[in-house]
Amino acid sequence: MKLFDCHTHLFEYPRDEITEILDRAQDSGVAGAILAGTTIETSRKAIELANLDTRLFAGVGIHPMDIEKQPSDENIDEIRHMLDDPRVVAISEVGLDGMEGAPSQDLQECVLRMHIQLGHETGLPIIYHARFAYPWILDVLREEKAGALGGAAHYFQGDLDTAYKCIDMGFYISLARPLLRIKELQEVTRKIPLDAIVLETDCYPQPFKKKRENWTEPRHVLEVAEAVAELKGLELNQIIEQAGDNLIKMLGQRSTEVTRLLGE
Ligand SMILES: [Zn+2]
Numbered sequence: 001m002k003l004f005d006c007h008t009h010l011f012e013y014p015r016d017e018i019t020e021i022l023d024r025a026q027d028s029g030v031a032g033a034i035l036a037g038t039t040i041e042t043s044r045k046a047i048e049l050a051n052l053d054t055r056l057f058a059g060v061g062i063h064p065m066d067i068e069k070q071p072s073d074e075n076i077d078e079i080r081h082m083l084d085d086p087r088v089v090a091i092s093e094v095g096l097d098g099m100e101g102a103p104s105q106d107l108q109e110c111v112l113r114m115h116i117q118l119g120h121e122t123g124l125p126i127i128y129h130a131r132f133a134y135p136w137i138l139d140v141l142r143e144e145k146a147g148a149l150g151g152a153a154h155y156f157q158g159d160l161d162t163a164y165k166c167i168d169m170g171f172y173i174s175l176a177r178p179l180l181r182i183k184e185l186q187e188v189t190r191k192i193p194l195d196a197i198v199l200e201t202d203c204y205p206q207p208f209k210k211k212r213e214n215w216t217e218p219r220h221v222l223e224v225a226e227a228v229a230e231l232k233g234l235e236l237n238q239i240i241e242q243a244g245d246n247l248i249k250m251l252g253q254r255s256t257e258v259t260r261l262l263g264e
Contacts, residue, residue, distance in 0.1 A: 007174060009042075038065075040075060060088055070107065080118055093154065095154075119149040120145070152250060156175060167192065197243060198243055
């Protein structure tokens with residue numbers, strides 16, 4: 001079994017770097033990645049790239065911080081059409097953001113509900129963003145019965161109670177590099193069951209980091225997996241196996257290609 005990065009924005013990197021990035025990931029035992037779109041345009045880009053490299057898969061969605069206005073019927077049809085692409089494995093990145101300056105709460109909620117409804121039409125899982133958005137988002141997910149679709153709480157940094165609420169609703173806790181430094185998150189990780197964990201990097205280009213080798217890439221999923229192993233007092237292999245099984249379960253009907261890749 002291999003590792004996998006269930007949430008990235010690799011389409012933001014120069015296209016001629018993507019193959020090297022994926023090769024470096026493979027050298028670290030990370031077989032592939034999901035590219036999470038943040039707008040209709042980048043969702044389209046994610047699908048395009050996922051059709052060019054067998055290690056890539058796409059998520060489609062409008063990020064709460066990128067909502068400009070109520071999506072038109074035409075926009076919704078376009079999203080629906082994109083979800084049909086066999087390389088699309090999740091509705092992502094969607095969610096709620098409570099940060100100052102974010103779009104209005106009503107608009108964000110409406111767009112998230114629209115995405116969840118598309119999830120019910122397609123059966124695709126929801127990999128969601130929630131910044132300063134608990135418990136708000138749990139109410140919306142519950143009202144829209146998103147638990148039936150499952151998915152993941154992406155870049156999770158909440159407390160133990162919140163983690164259990166997500167898990168109980170049917171979502172995986174998706175851990176990224178903040179696990180390496182945030183003590184509270186390490187405590188939460190120690191306590192939640194291993195069969196509730198998936199791994200990611202949320203990587204995008206980081207020009208503010210002077211050294212290129214310090215930019216986060218899918219290869220860093222290995223570090224996150226090692227941290228989980230240490231926190232739980234388990235072998236790295238056990239983390240790799242379980243995280244792989246969790247991912248396959250989370251992706252459900254569209255997991256076939258990912259399963260193949262993880263087993264290669
Ligand atoms: Zn993201």
